[in-house]
Amino acid sequence: MRYVFLCLGWFFVALGVIGAFLPVLPTTPFLLLAVACFARSSPKLEAWLMEHKTFGPPLKNWRERGAISRRAKIMAISLMTLSYAGFWFGSHPTAWLAILVAACMIGPAIFMLTRPSN
Secondary structure (H helix, E strand, O other): OHHHHHHHHHHHHHHHHHHHHOOOOOOHHHHHHHHHHHHHHOHHHHHHHHOOOOOHHHHHHHHHHOOOOHHHHHHHHHHHHHHHHHHHHHHOOOHHHHHHHHHHHHHHHHHHHHOOOO
């Protein structure tokens, strides 16, 4: 199982790095998954990711306090809003589909907004 977690950890690191450059793919959730996988497979890689200059601080904030930075919250909610507006105006969805997509976006938004900020 150690090798499975190690491979999954690197897979999630790759997705997180790609997400740092693509606005539609989140970075931190994938890196949180990578840290969890590395914790079960390689403490050295876990420490490397937790101490990383760029990615380490949000991971530490989440692990220590369950906190999401105010900047990350603003960016996430703004991108969700823009995505929904693009969906709404670009596809002219039926009422049920519009409600379903809104509900799928509101859940994570509420979760983020209820987490402590740092």
